[in-house]
Amino acid sequence: MGKITFEEIFKENERRIHYHINRMNIRDPHSDFFQEGLCALWNAYDSYKPEKGTMGTYFNFMIRNRLIDLVRKETRVRKNDGETVSATSVLLTDGNHQKLGGLSASLPGKTQDIVLHDPTLWQKLKLNLTANQWTWVRCFIVEQMSISDIARQEKTTVDAVKGWARQTRRKLRDDRFRAKIGWEV
Structure with missing residues (x-):
């Protein structure tokens, strides 16, 4: 008897990935979490050792933990995006402004010196x-x-735009980079 192919494993265990996504209440409109679960299934299939336990238990462990890791990563990225937006908005305004036709203008009064x-x-x-x-x-x-709007406008993938964001945030957090551009926060 030969080794079971991954295609057979996938057909038998595809619902297992969906189960974990649903069990963890993850919204997955772009199938990012399903893809991560699929990669976890492949890695589990590739590294499975029968003497260590049942295959199904091992698949569950690998899929669930990879999904948890991805949720943590996405949360960290959203938090960093929010911090970057907040820090950059300080550069644009001190809070005393109004929108006029899409342009920022300072409010009249003593704030003109700022x-x-x-x-x-x-x-x-x-x-x-x-x-x-x-x-x-x-x-x-x-x-x-x-x-997603940026990705559509630039005719690229959402992951590519997220990569640009990670690189930019890394630079903006670097004290030497901020000193180089004269940004004192």
């Missing part, structure tokens, strides 16, 4: 980021577009 917009800083930032990283800053932070 610099609400520093084009030099934005220019330095643009010069020190890649084209894709700058696209993410402009679209996500300044224009407040969603990642």
Whole structure:
């Protein structure tokens, strides 16, 4: 008797992935979690040792833990995105502004002395980021577009845009980079 193929394993265990996604109340509109579960199933199939226990138990363990890891990662990314947006919005305004036809303008009064917009800083930032990283800053932070809208506009994948965001956030958190562009936060 030969080894069972992965295709057979997949047919028998596809519902197992869906079970764990549903059990953990994960919304998966783009099938990212299903794909992660599928990779976990493949890794479990590839590394399974019969003497260690039953195959089904091992599959459950691997799939569930990979989904938990992905949930934690997504939560961390969302938290970092929020912190980046908050820090960048401080650059744009001190809170005393109003929207006029899509442009920010300071409110009249004593706030006229406060610099609400520093084009030099934005220019330095643009010069020190890649084209894709700058696209993410402009679209996500300044224009407040969603990642999926940016991906559609730039004709790329959501994962690619998320990669630009990770690279940019890494740079923006680096003290040496911030000193290089003159951003003191």
